Amino acid sequence: xxxxxxxxxxxxxxxxxxxxxxxxxxxxxxxxxxxxxxxxxxxxxxxxxxxxxxxxxxxxxxxxxxxxxxxxxxxxxxxxxxxxxxxxxxxxxxxxxxxxxxxxxxxxxxxxxxxxxxxxxxxxxxxxxxxxxxxxxxxxxxxxxxxxxxxxxxxxxxxxxxxxxxxxxxxxxxxxxxxxxxxxxxxxxxxxxxxxxxxxxxxxxxxxxxxxxxxxxxxxxxxxxxxxxxxxxxxxxxxxxxxxxxxxxxxxxxxxxxxxxxxxxxxxxxxxxxxxxxxxxxxxxxxxxxxxxxxxxxxxxxxxxxxxxx
Amino acid sequence: xxxxxxxxxxxxxxxxxxxxxxxxxxxxxxxxxxxxxxxxxxxxxxxxxxxxxxxxxxxxxxxxxxxxxxxxxxxxxxxxxxxxxxxxxxxxxxxxxxxxxxxxxxxxxxxxxxxxxxxxxxxxxxxxxxxxxxxxxxxxxxxxxxxxxxxxxxxxxxxxxxxxxxxxxxxxxxxxxxxxxxxxxxxxxxxxxxxxxxxxxxxxxxxxxxxxxxxxxxxxxx
Numbered sequence: 001x002x003x004x005x006x007x008x009x010x011x012x013x014x015x016x017x018x019x020x021x022x023x024x025x026x027x028x029x030x031x032x033x034x035x036x037x038x039x040x041x042x043x044x045x046x047x048x049x050x051x052x053x054x055x056x057x058x059x060x061x062x063x064x065x066x067x068x069x070x071x072x073x074x075x076x077x078x079x080x081x082x083x084x085x086x087x088x089x090x091x092x093x094x095x096x097x098x099x100x101x102x103x104x105x106x107x108x109x110x111x112x113x114x115x116x117x118x119x120x121x122x123x124x125x126x127x128x129x130x131x132x133x134x135x136x137x138x139x140x141x142x143x144x145x146x147x148x149x150x151x152x153x154x155x156x157x158x159x160x161x162x163x164x165x166x167x168x169x170x171x172x173x174x175x176x177x178x179x180x181x182x183x184x185x186x187x188x189x190x191x192x193x194x195x196x197x198x199x200x201x202x203x204x205x206x207x208x209x210x211x212x213x214x215x216x217x218x219x220x221x222x223x224x225x226x227x228x229x230x231x232x233x234x235x236x237x238x239x240x241x242x243x244x245x246x247x248x249x250x251x252x253x254x255x256x257x258x259x260x261x262x263x264x265x266x267x268x269x270x271x272x273x274x275x276x277x278x279x280x281x282x283x284x285x286x287x288x289x290x291x292x293x294x295x296x297x298x299x300x301x302x303x304x305x306x307x308x309x310x
Numbered sequence: 311x312x313x314x315x316x317x318x319x320x321x322x323x324x325x326x327x328x329x330x331x332x333x334x335x336x337x338x339x340x341x342x343x344x345x346x347x348x349x350x351x352x353x354x355x356x357x358x359x360x361x362x363x364x365x366x367x368x369x370x371x372x373x374x375x376x377x378x379x380x381x382x383x384x385x386x387x388x389x390x391x392x393x394x395x396x397x398x399x400x401x402x403x404x405x406x407x408x409x410x411x412x413x414x415x416x417x418x419x420x421x422x423x424x425x426x427x428x429x430x431x432x433x434x435x436x437x438x439x440x441x442x443x444x445x446x447x448x449x450x451x452x453x454x455x456x457x458x459x460x461x462x463x464x465x466x467x468x469x470x471x472x473x474x475x476x477x478x479x480x481x482x483x484x485x486x487x488x489x490x491x492x493x494x495x496x497x498x499x500x501x502x503x504x505x506x507x508x509x510x511x512x513x514x515x516x517x518x519x520x521x522x523x524x525x526x527x528x529x530x531x532x
Contacts, residue, residue, distance in 0.1 A: 082464070086511060108464050108466060108471055110473075111463055111464060111473075111480065111481050113463075113481055122463075122464065124464045124465045124466070125511070125512075125514065126511045126512075127464070127465075127466045127467055127468050127469070128466075128468075129468035129508055129509075130467070130468065130508075130509075130510065130511045133508060133510075134511075145511060161472070162472075163472030165472075166470070166471075166472040166473070166474065167470070167474050167475070167476075167477060167487070167490060168470070168474075168477075168489070168490050168493045168494070170493070170497070171470075171493045171505060174502075174505055174506060175468075175470075175505075177506065178468060178505075178506065178507075178508050181508060182508050190472060237472075237473035237474065237475045237480035238472040238473045238474070238475070238480075
């Protein structure tokens, strides 16, 4: 069993971290997870496992984390407050820690109406910030919400997400501050396509010294096509895809657009490496995990640090 | 006020199909205000059902009555002299009204003609807007009088989520983002420091967490 978070170690040693995302299958097949894991082997520090992302029923995040853990990965257990109340969430935090999962990412979760169970009752007993706070209390004070003591605290590296591009713009950095005060050790951001906007956000983050209090990992999603870029711009809430990026994708023939998408992603990673206060990247290559090794290689982030344990 | 919408005629017809003598009981308070169960709507539904029966060659007898409040025992009493003459009460009251009437007349068959929807406000002609979940622990003072439990689709106390678009909710583009409203109002009032606070989890035991709630006031007992 993993003793400590690899992600925490990479970040605390000041190395530029690389995490990637892995979505569990819509079925009970453990091989699907192992297969995705193989694609990411050696080129990432940690793998985020999504929790019924977009409200679609999938193999459980905790189970997939354990499967990846057995393959030598250091998974990040994503936990949404949409489906479970504070009893279940705190229980799963204890269970995850007992199973050797060392990282969690606390989210509210995509609203259930967007998924394949739109008639479900959204739980939302607590929100993401309250979950971060609960996890921090469990770890640091060895107690649950309400103050009752634990027999043994969980060992966790606590993460949160933030969307620098969402509205209300004036409030985004303040909200990040709330997440950090609640207990977030690391932050993974929404996909970055508008670098100028991200840089502005980062400068506010630095002004408040939040980059010193939590590790900030910039989100990367390589574009597969101009069509995908346009779709994201129009239909995905909270996504900022500038017009010039769509024009650039359109300027190459359809057969070369994947290559162009990778090139843009590599350029973005390079810009983030140079940006003060950014500690790493989080690659969300949705159903395109096989591209991650190439992306990491071309961005000059190979080899990943080795601690002689895996 | 409690708002409600009338069930589709086909559903009402199916419910009352076994009965010929029907007491149609409206309520003159909330559901009258939201034009779903007041005197006017009782008259309208009675005419529809009579006309429908006539077209289909069925015999039907409908008595119309609208109580001032269907959820208060002293008003429900107006039904006492009528109830035995009818096979069924079709109520145009809210869920509280239907259940209160059933409580007073335990052997009575009473059917709901409305779908009770929410506690809300009247926003101009024909528009009602949900703005209270009756959580039992009002926090409007913290949120510039915008209830995030009711008006945020995720009920986030430390919102907003990252999904609002054009100041509207990602779940329904017609609904303003509650957190956008909260931030704007606090900004206008120079109270942005309210946004820095991490609000603890809600105590749902004050809401529906312990099952149905009851208020008992000794000073009001007689």
